[in-house]
Structure formats: C-alpha cells, structure tokens
Amino acid sequence: MKEEKGILLKSGTNELEIVEFEVGGSRFGINVIKVKEIIQPIPVTHIPHSHLNVEGIIQLRGEVLPVIDMSKVLQLSPLSDSNQAKFIVSEFNKQKVVFHVNNVIQIHRISWDQIEKPSDMYQGGASKIIGVIKRDNKMILLLDFESVMVEINPESSIQMKDLKKLGKRERIHKKIVVAEDSPLLRKLLIDTLSEAGYLDVDFFENGHDAFKYLESLAEDSKAIEEKVQLVITDIEMPQMDGHHLTKKIKNHEALHKLPCIIFSSLITKDLKHKGEMVGAEDQVSKPDIAELVLKVDQYIL
Numbered sequence: 001m002k003e004e005k006g007i008l009l010k011s012g013t014n015e016l017e018i019v020e021f022e023v024g025g026s027r028f029g030i031n032v033i034k035v036k037e038i039i040q041p042i043p044v045t046h047i048p049h050s051h052l053n054v055e056g057i058i059q060l061r062g063e064v065l066p067v068i069d070m071s072k073v074l075q076l077s078p079l080s081d082s083n084q085a086k087f088i089v090s091e092f093n094k095q096k097v098v099f100h101v102n103n104v105i106q107i108h109r110i111s112w113d114q115i116e117k118p119s120d121m122y123q124g125g126a127s128k129i130i131g132v133i134k135r136d137n138k139m140i141l142l143l144d145f146e147s148v149m150v151e152i153n154p155e156s157s158i159q160m161k162d163l164k165k166l167g168k169r170e171r172i173h174k175k176i177v178v179a180e181d182s183p184l185l186r187k188l189l190i191d192t193l194s195e196a197g198y199l200d201v202d203f204f205e206n207g208h209d210a211f212k213y214l215e216s217l218a219e220d221s222k223a224i225e226e227k228v229q230l231v232i233t234d235i236e237m238p239q240m241d242g243h244h245l246t247k248k249i250k251n252h253e254a255l256h257k258l259p260c261i262i263f264s265s266l267i268t269k270d271l272k273h274k275g276e277m278v279g280a281e282d283q284v285s286k287p288d289i290a291e292l293v294l295k296v297d298q299y300i301l
Helices: 145-152 183-195 207-218 242-250 272-277 289-300
Strands: 015-023 026-031 035-039 054-060 063-069 086-092 095-101 103-111 129-135 138-143 175-179 200-204 230-233 260-264 282-285
Touching (some): 015 095, 063 145, 086 145, 103 129, 175 207, 200 207, 207 242, 230 289
Parallel strands (some): 175 230, 230 260, 260 282
Antiparallel strands (some): 015 026, 086 095
16 A cells, blocks of 8 residues: 555646545545555454444554444445455544445546536435546545544534634625535535634635636736635545645736635645645645634735
8 A cells, every 4th residue: 555655646736546445335435645554454442332333443553543334434235354344544634543444446546627526416415425436337436534524523523612712803805715525614614704704705616616716707807816815725626626726826827816725634744745836825724713714814914
C-alpha cells in the first residue's frame, strides 16, 4: 500500500487516487489521502453499549482506534471471516478510525470530472454516496466518510456553540461563494455562517459550478471585489475539486485577487502544501467552524 501510495499527485490537477474496496458484493471507494495503511484484521475488543456501527476497538502501534463495520453502515450483507477481509486505517477530520471491509481490490487514478453526482431519485435522503465512478462495465460508489463519522459521533461535526463565543457581528453586506458537495455540510454551513452574521452566501455543489458562476460575475465591468468578497471551498467534490477550483481562480485575470479559503477534512501537516501550491490564502480543517469564521473576518473586513 505504501509503495502504491507513493505516486504523489501534483496539486490542482483535478485528479485523485481512490482505494477500491468491497462490502456485501458492491464496490466502493475512499480517497487515498484519507488512508494511512491497509492491514489484515486483528482481534477487536467489543465495547458494551457502543454505537450499532462500531465493531469495537483495536490497539495499533500504541494507539486505541475504533473499528467501524462497513456492512452495518451500508446496510449490506454481514462481514464474513474471509481471509480477504481488510482493515482500512484512515485519518481525516483530525481523527483516526479503522473501516472493516470484505476486501480491498486495487488503487485507481482518476479525474474528478469522471465522477458523477448521484441522482436524488435513487440515492435517498440518508445516502452515504457522494459520487459514482464507471469503470469497465462496473460502478464504484464514492462514500461520504465524514457523514459516516458524524452519524456515529455528532461531536465530530461543526458545532454552533463554538460560534457563540465570537459574539454578535454584522456582516450582511459581505458576499461569500461556497463550494461544498455534502448536503449535510451545506446545511451546517448555512446555519453557522448565518449565526456569524454572513447572510449573503451562494452555495454550489462542486467547483465546476462555482467557477462558472464566478466567471459570469467577472464578465461585468464592475470589479469582482465589489460583487463577491471571498470563496470557501471543500477539496473532495465531483466534477472539479477544491484545489483545482482555487488554481483556476488564481490563474484567472479578473478573479485572481479573490481570497480563497479551503475548508476540508483533509487539511493536515502532510497535505497542507497542496493548498499552498495552488495559492489558497488559508486552509482550515473541518470541523473548526470558529477558526473558519475568524479567517473569513481576516480576509474580507
């Protein structure tokens, strides 16, 4: 795994690598940069009264990590004791977690524009699917692992109480553009930015739609800074990711002065250089909403 993961993607290319894995006969994907390692299953200590999806805990190199049974998360056939089963050790949102799956297939390198947004007709309101990848007459479903963790531990999500410590503010005349594909996170950002006083916010489901909107604003003779003051973007989004969106903004003659803040579960010491390479003014790790609001204040006031 570590050798295959050594293929480091340049920042802003709109590409990603995914680990394809199997649960209950279906194929799913997780972004390689969320994956620390893939190991054979080891004995799990079961925790009484834990969440239904939590299989238990393991000790790995001195760390105690929760193990998530992905068959329960996805409501598919129970995991078997097959020797193909794997533990995917992951890190995002400043937390480490282990996902128990039936099998790990291989790593694919693809472009975000190859990932289709799932239709509302078949995904349902509680779906964990954020994208569909077609490969060789089969489909790989890209999972929203952040929502998986929020369901198990709501404290890992954005907390409104953190904003209240910042006090009252008046930002109604400041316009922000946000690119975020997760419906859950969009709703939370609407609520939290409103609480922070930012009421004029336009949301887009991916970087492609956000950039087209910004381009349309730039066609007007009025300076772009008078129409929108800042861009907030996630990284993982179908069609166009946040790194590529930021790069396109910074390379655009009329848009390059727009401050861009990347707000993602993938902001770590090892990955922060990717946002710096594409010119982002700042990067904030989810779910630190109070820090995000302070950064917004810094760049548009």
